[in-house]
Amino acid sequence: MKSVATAPAKIILFGEHFVVHGTKAILAAIDKRVTVTTTFTENKTIKINSELGTIEVPISFPLSIYQVESEFRPFIYLVNNMILAKQNVSGLEITIDSEIPIGVGLGSSSACCVAAAASISGLFKELSSEENLKMAIEAEKTNFPDTSGADCTVCTYGGIIEYDKINGIKKINNTSELYIMFVNSMIPHSTARTVEKVWEFKENNEERFSQLCALENELIGEVKLAMTNFSATAPQAKYANDDLNLIGQKMSENQQMLEEIGVSNRELQNIISILDEISYGSKITGAGDGGCIIALMNEGDDLRIGEEPQTPEGTDGYGPQLSILLRELVDRQAGWAKIDTKGVVWSKIEE
Ligand code: MEV
Numbered sequence: 268m269k270s271v272a273t274a275p276a277k278i279i280l281f282g283e284h285f286v287v288h289g290t291k292a293i294l295a296a297i298d299k300r301v302t303v304t305t306t307f308t309e310n311k312t313i314k315i316n317s318e319l320g321t322i323e324v325p326i327s328f329p330l331s332i333y334q335v336e337s338e339f340r341p342f343i344y345l346v347n348n349m350i351l352a353k354q355n356v357s358g359l360e361i362t363i364d365s366e367i368p369i370g371v372g373l374g375s376s377s378a379c380c381v382a383a384a385a386s387i388s389g390l391f392k393e394l395s396s397e398e399n400l401k402m403a404i405e406a407e408k409t410n411f412p413d414t415s416g417a418d419c420t421v422c423t424y425g426g427i428i429e430y431d432k433i434n435g436i437k438k439i440n441n442t443s444e445l446y447i448m449f450v451n452s453m454i455p456h457s458t459a460r461t462v463e464k465v466w467e468f469k470e471n472n473e474e475r476f477s478q479l480c481a482l483e484n485e486l487i488g489e490v491k492l493a494m495t496n497f498s499a500t501a502p503q504a505k506y507a508n509d510d511l512n513l514i515g516q517k518m519s520e521n522q523q524m525l526e527e528i529g530v531s532n533r534e535l536q537n538i539i540s541i542l543d544e545i546s547y548g549s550k551i552t553g554a555g556d557g558g559c560i561i562a563l564m565n566e567g568d569d570l571r572i573g574e575e576p577q578t579p580e581g582t583d584g585y586g587p588q589l590s591i592l593l594r595e596l597v598d599r600q601a602g603w604a605k606i607d608t609k610g611v612v613w614s615k616i617e618e
Pocket of ligand 1: 283287
């Protein structure tokens with residue numbers, strides 16, 4: 268018998284970092300997924316296969332999370348959890364297949380924790396979404412104890428959500444019709460270190476930081492209105508142009524705040540200034556200091572970008588200079604996403 272779970276990647280549209288300090292954030296799940304498959308074995312080991320490598324440890328309980336590299340710790344935590352629940356296990360094999368780029372701010376580790384919680388525990392019993400989320404957040408804490416829980420929450424429920432640490436999730440809408448371009452800056456970053464840097468900024472600039480938190484909450488209030496201005500419950504419901512303009516403008520305002528707290532840099536700003544020319548608005552997503560930039564675009568823009576400019580205006584209509592800059596971004600590493608409306612999905616396959 269196989270227990271298979273998939274969970275989506277995420278973007279933070281508004282409020283990263285500030286959410287760690289109690290403000291609201293708006294997040295969206297996107298249509299890139301990780302799949303975690305778990306099976307029983309007779310090997311008396313826990314074996315984990317992923318694109319980062321394979322590990323196999325003897326099944327003596329409780330397993331120490333410190334006997335494995337950090338990227339495998341959440342899985343060992345989850346296996347332990349099953350054993351603490353007094354399940355009788357002779358061995359397990361866990362396989363991770365992912366289409367989410369790793370370490371670029373698109374929530375690869377959170378999606379893994381969410382899918383792994385569902386897949387591993389699903390061999391024994393199906394969990395409710397709330398139970399699954401709780402376990403996934405605890406698993407994520409093995410690597411990132413300061414997590415706000417926002418990333419795992421959106422990977423669990425899908426769609427576009429509002430999140431804060433006290434009230435948890437409020438679903439904003441469930442339309443998939445938002446077109447996002449992401450560009451990987453290719454600058455490696457550490458979420459834990461960036462979160463620490465923001466704590467330092469807060470300690471040194473207490474008054475300004477609390478003003479910024481208030482501004483972030485206000486901004487999110489305005490965006491929420493634009494996101495609920497229409498009956499966006501159906502996946503195919505579309506935003507009005509005015510609403511897209513407002514959402515994009517607020518993304519740019521949010522970016523200014525992220526720059527002020529020190530999680531941007533010149534290279535990220537360069538990418539943003541190019542994307543601002545062709546989008547409603549663009550910003551860092553996730554921790555910053557590197558990782559991905561996201562831009563709010565129109566349907567079909569993916570087909571225009573990257574065209575060779577064959578006329579003075581460029582076949583893509585952006586003009587030759589901008590066209591060349593855009594092609595450089597695409598060559599570096601860029602992608603497109605729509606909103607995922609499903610969240611975590613689990614199934615059991617009898618063999
Ligand atoms: C990381 O994707 C988002 C941060 O706000 C941290 C968190 O919310 O846990 C930087």
